[in-house]
Amino acid sequence: MRKREMTEKEKSCSSPEKSQGGNGPFREEFEKLRAALAQCEAKLHALLQAMPDLVFVLDKDQRFVSYHTSLVPLLYPPSAFLGKRHGEVMGPELDALFQPAFEKVRRGEIVEYSYPHLMKEGRRWFAVRLSPWFVDEEFQGVIAVVRDITNERAMQEQIALQATTDAVTGLPNRVLFRDRLTQAIYRRARHPQTLAAVFYVDLDRFKILNEAVGHDEGDIILREVGAQLSALLRPEDTVARLGSDEFAVLAEGFDSLADITRMADRLHAALNKPYGTEALHLTASMGVVVIQDPITSSAQVLRDAEAALAAAKRSARGKYSFFVPTMHEEALRTLALENDLRRALEMGQLAVYYQPVVENSTRSVVGLEALVRWPHPVRGMISPSEFIPVAEEAGLVCELDLWVFEQVCWQVREWEGRSQALAQRPWWSILQMGDFSRPCATFWPARGCKPTA
Structure with missing residues (x-):
């Protein structure tokens, strides 16, 4: 059967150009939609231009399909990542962070993580925020927003350092000392054949000296005391300033009580010497605690060290004393x-x-x-x-x-x-x-x- 040819009227009705031509309602509606779309595109472009971030679109197969950057330069040229899978471009270490995050985003979650990246100018930190991309409730891929957080990371590290470091001496403060002491207690439990000890140092009559010579000179003396203690220790040991005139030393790896006693003698001898620009002679009292069973917490060690220090001060200034359980009872x-x-x-x-x-x-x-x-x-x-x-x-x-x-x-x-x-x-x-x-x-x-x- 021969196919019937379309009439001119039918051709006119079926032609998109003709059906949208003239001043009919279809043409008017089409122009409104096109104007609205253009406006949305302009807003989206302005929004993306204002973002100080990198934006990547990855499809459901984890391939990079598009990207946007305005202020931040790309780490790779577009030809190095467009059309390729995330694991091919970013390497196994970063892909190990991406894969579990991608699975969560596939379920509709928003996931964030951060990672370091070594560049010519040094290591930089980046934060990634993955959001799901759905069309008609069907998962299409993810939107990845990448931000350089190197400065924020450095600021956080500086704040953390200030929270755990004494401002005058640069030594660890009480917070960091207690953390390291807790770790030492755990290590001692795993390796009971070695001993560890805390030496709690108090500068005798430092308050009077500080008032006499001024706080600036007092700070010089405190820094010298910290340096003197540090010079006697190994890198793995810890010396900290706990209070105005109080220092603490944490040392591990002793084979016997005799070794701890020799360390106490060395610390005590090093502390009783002239300090400061005026060569003022100081004495120091010290309480010593051997970390052993049944010690279970840093608070207990410091409490016992303070008791030993108090006993040393009662006997005579400028001496040291080992903790014994009767000291706690006396306290x-x-x-x-x-x-x-x-x-x-x-x-x-x-x-x-x-x-x-x-x-x-x-x-x-x-x-x-x-x-x-x-x-x-x-x-x-x-x-x-x-x-x-x-x-x-x-x-x-x-x-x-x-x-x-x-x-x-x-x-x-x-x-x-x-x-x-x-x-x-x-x-x-x-x-x-x-x-x-x-x-x-x-x-x-x-x-x-x-x-x-």
């Missing part, structure tokens, strides 16, 4: 005694005893000496030689003295009420000396006592 007893003393001052549980002061030539009583005693409700009478040092260490001496003065005031008033003569002049002359001159000017009269001038 707990001291803490309990301090708490009891505070409670005793609040509750008035102390007692004042009076001892007469006798003139040798006349054998007459010329005054009284007030002595404070502590009848503890549980431990019984506690000697002043035991609780006075605790009061001094806890900063309770002034409060204790004022409490004694108040008790003396009430006692003197009671004696006066009984018409007993009491020479108050010696007391008043003593009370006007030292740090109590101002409070005592009103202390006695407020309690009904009339000291003689």
